Amino acid sequence: MSRPQLHFTPRDHWMNDPNGLIYFNGEYHLFYQYFPYENAWGTMHWGHSVSTDLVHWKDLGIALYPSKPYDRNGVFSGSAIEIDHQMVLYYTGVIYTAYKGDDIHRQGPDAFEACQVMLTSKDGYHFDNQQKHIVVPTFADDDPIGHRVHTRDPKVWKQDDRYYMILGSKFLQPGHTKTTGQVLIYESLDGQQWSYCTRAYDDTIGTMWECPDYFTLDQQGILIFSPEHIYKEEYNSVNMWTKATFDPHSQTMQIDPEIQLLDYGRDLYASQTALDEQGRRFMISWMRMPLPDQDQEWIGMMAYPRLVSYHDQTLYTTVHPHIDELFTQPTTTFSSREARKLLVTLQDGQSINIGGLVLTYQNDHLLSDRTQVFPQNQIGTRFETPTLNGKCELAIYTDQYITEIYVNSGRYVLSQIVYGQHDTIISQVAYQMFKIGA
Incomplete structure (x- = not known):
């Protein structure tokens, strides 16, 4: 199941x-x-x-x-x-x-x-x-x-x-x-x-x-x-x-x-x-x-x-x-079928692609694009935050069918339903990733 x-x-x-x-x-x-x-x-x-x-x-x-x-x-x-x-x-x-x-x-x-x-x-x-x-x-x-x-x-x-x-x-x-x-x-x-x-x-x-x-x-x-x-x-x-x-x-x-x-x-x-x-x-x-x-x-x-x-x-x-306290085990392996926590800071123009969900920091807004991992219908696929005052620190929580993105200690959040994420992360910047500890 x-x-x-x-x-x-x-x-x-x-x-x-x-x-x-x-x-x-x-x-x-x-x-x-x-x-x-x-x-x-x-x-x-x-x-x-x-x-x-x-x-x-x-x-x-x-x-x-x-x-x-x-x-x-x-x-x-x-x-x-x-x-x-x-x-x-x-x-x-x-x-x-x-x-x-x-x-x-x-x-x-x-x-x-x-x-x-x-x-x-x-x-x-x-x-x-x-x-x-x-x-x-x-x-x-x-x-x-x-x-x-x-x-x-x-x-x-x-x-x-x-x-x-x-x-x-x-x-x-x-x-x-x-x-x-x-x-x-x-x-x-x-x-x-x-x-x-x-x-x-x-x-x-x-x-x-x-x-x-x-x-x-x-x-x-x-x-x-x-x-x-x-x-x-x-x-x-x-x-x-x-x-x-x-x-x-x-x-x-x-x-x-x-x-x-x-x-x-x-x-x-x-x-x-x-x-x-x-x-x-x-x-x-x-x-x-x-x-x-x-x-x-x-x-x-x-x-x-x-x-x-x-x-x-x-x-x-x-x-x-x-x-949050469950995510104690560092890992380099991303699985869309298991819970993960990622920590990343983006500078202007940088992006991270999490299994097809693309996050980009651009013109002081965080942009989210789930076009690759969401059915094409009348529900939106592109979203953005208000201005972030020059800082884009992200805590990203992924699990099957869902990604929750907490921006700047939870000042803004983007929660996204996703379908068919793949198990690859492509990032222009270093990040930390954790899975549930033993």
Whole structure:
């Protein structure tokens, strides 16, 4: 079976967004959007895996599945939080109002309704799918706050003595012909009864915002979200971040107008964060794949878990130490089927070709070209970073089907899905390479 050596993949068929990421009772729990019948998106379930170290994962099968009238067509994305020593899951339940042809697993255009649902587990292993209930009902068509179809992906956190939920949504502003992406924030004293607080939006960024996540690093609020209809290509949605401030007393959220890409490779999407066993903020993200693995057994993987930090007025992401510390054995042999770490510094005009993926430092930008190792379709093959201020130091992590490029200590990252890499590196400059130690 063709699988990455370290990157997380589903046991079979389709996987997309990470859900319910949490460190609970000494273990990491990773849930994810899962369609167990085909290598394509369909009626969503939550797959479930656990790990003690973010490296070795134990598959536990399906945790959540459609079981109620209000989620009969899908258990969409959501989050997890610990309340009173129990794991509480929040997700979006979906009803289709029309099918795509005669396929019961796929809806017609905008032909569904969404509500927000919660379920509690005492141990994080057993989930009673009959003991669910709605906490934020479906919006009416004329509701001025949220959208009946496109309100989803609850992320819940505790701040002071209250719980807060952030939702992705959209709305139509008066006089506009296109909708505006937004986040909605709700408040609760107990995690069960919720009331609306506020909204925040930027009408220059996308027509719908999904998979939002709000957290604080070094007293700076950070908003991560995935706006839709940013590009004309097939992947028209991207993962972005910005500085934001949520004030629970005035019930307002202010969003900084400088909104940036979270990853410049554009395959990465729907990132979700949690705290690790040391209280450090880390992130797991879905890597979109246009084709399944060569054995046609699975499609979709997660990028490496990344530490998230904020300094010098910007966000940095780096490979989590639990992963990074595995690369202790120097090697001169590159294998596209095994995990590798490369360290290289490029000067202007220099390039390195990693099995067909070409990285070039030119005019103070890092350029990535995967034309040789990616199917020719409507998804982009050439990407670049913003200006790098005269320095291009790279930590490059490769594994089967994926290369992650961390630029200048994680100031920028380009994550790339690749197919058919060969086992040769052609470089104009010296580099170091490491494999997993014994």
